[in-house]
Amino acid sequence: MSQKQIIAALTYLVFFLPRFTSYKGDSDVHFHMKQAVGLLTLALSLQGAFTILVYWGAPKLLVWPVRFILLYYVFVGISSVLKGEKKELPFIGEYATRAFENIR
Numbered sequence: 001m002s003q004k005q006i007i008a009a010l011t012y013l014v015f016f017l018p019r020f021t022s023y024k025g026d027s028d029v030h031f032h033m034k035q036a037v038g039l040l041t042l043a044l045s046l047q048g049a050f051t052i053l054v055y056w057g058a059p060k061l062l063v064w065p066v067r068f069i070l071l072y073y074v075f076v077g078i079s080s081v082l083k084g085e086k087k088e089l090p091f092i093g094e095y096a097t098r099a100f101e102n103i104r
Helices: 003-012 025-057 060-082 093-099
Strands: none
Touching: 003 025, 003 060, 003 093, 025 093
8 A cells, every 4th residue: 555545545534635745736636635525515514404404303313324324435435545446436426526626
């Protein structure tokens, strides 16, 4: 496992990490950074929506399945890095790539 793979895998936990490394210009690391930013955007959006829904009286049990799905996406991203693949995350990867294509 190379240092580049470690940085790309850690990007799913700390999305801005590549900015402080020598891999800030690497296209593979940037691909995974865009996927991580897309996942973070989705997670924050869903958390905000569920906060409002729970405030309005929705059951709190709806939150945990969504959190487990987001955690699954993190594991999918990290496993694709460790396999050496540039694989988009299921369902959201395509949108993350398009939405954050200008991130350099």
